[in-house]
Amino acid sequence: MTSLEQHLLWIDGHMTPLSEAFYGGLFRTHPHIKSLFGVASRAARKQMLRQILSSVLQLDEPWVRDELADTGRRHRADLEIPVEMYAMVQQALLAALEEVSGERWTPELATAWNEKLDAVTAATLENA
Numbered sequence: 557m558t559s560l561e562q563h564l565l566w567i568d569g570h571m572t573p574l575s576e577a578f579y580g581g582l583f584r585t586h587p588h589i590k591s592l593f594g595v596a597s598r599a600a601r602k603q604m605l606r607q608i609l610s611s612v613l614q615l616d617e618p619w620v621r622d623e624l625a626d627t628g629r630r631h632r633a634d635l636e637i638p639v640e641m642y643a644m645v646q647q648a649l650l651a652a653l654e655e656v657s658g659e660r661w662t663p664e665l666a667t668a669w670n671e672k673l674d675a676v677t678a679a680t681l682e683n684a
């Protein structure tokens with residue numbers, strides 16, 4: 557098992573603090589993004605974080621890539637999310653992972669996560 561897989565398993569038991577750190581940090585750094593999320597978007601927020609994390613280890617699966625591309629299409633068509641915002645979300649998630657992980661965080665994990673999140677973003681933006 558790679559250390560990224562182990563870390564992801566650990567994260568799975570810490571989804572509430574991760575979600576708070578991720579969306580809290582994202583909205584603090586980019587207040588304009590907060591208004592894109594509806595007031596009753598708790599379920600959607602959870603779904604979004606889940607899809608990003610659950611895709612990380614399965615990016616070779618065609619159905620996972622198809623689902624990400626579908627999400628990307630909906631984000632463009634229904635939410636008009638500009639491409640530039642993907643880097644903001646990725647940065648906020650990386651910072652939240654680091655914050656929640658405390659002493660578990662290593663430079664190797666940071667590199668591995670960054671590469672995986674790049675790949676998730678690329679698959680989501682496939683037809684952009």
Ligand code: HEM
Pocket residue numbers: 589592593594595596597600601603604605607608624627630631635637641642643645676677680
């Ligand atoms: C990294 C790739 C991303 C993935 C996999 C992803 C995934 C999701 C999922 C699964 C949902 C639930 C609704 C649906 O399925 O359409 C969602 C909702 C949403 N996402 Fe994303 N997302 C991504 C990036 C982004 C970015 C960059 C933004 C820009 C701010 C964003 C903003 C939103 C908003 C505003 C909602 C709707 C919340 C509501 O219903 O109020 N997402 N996302």
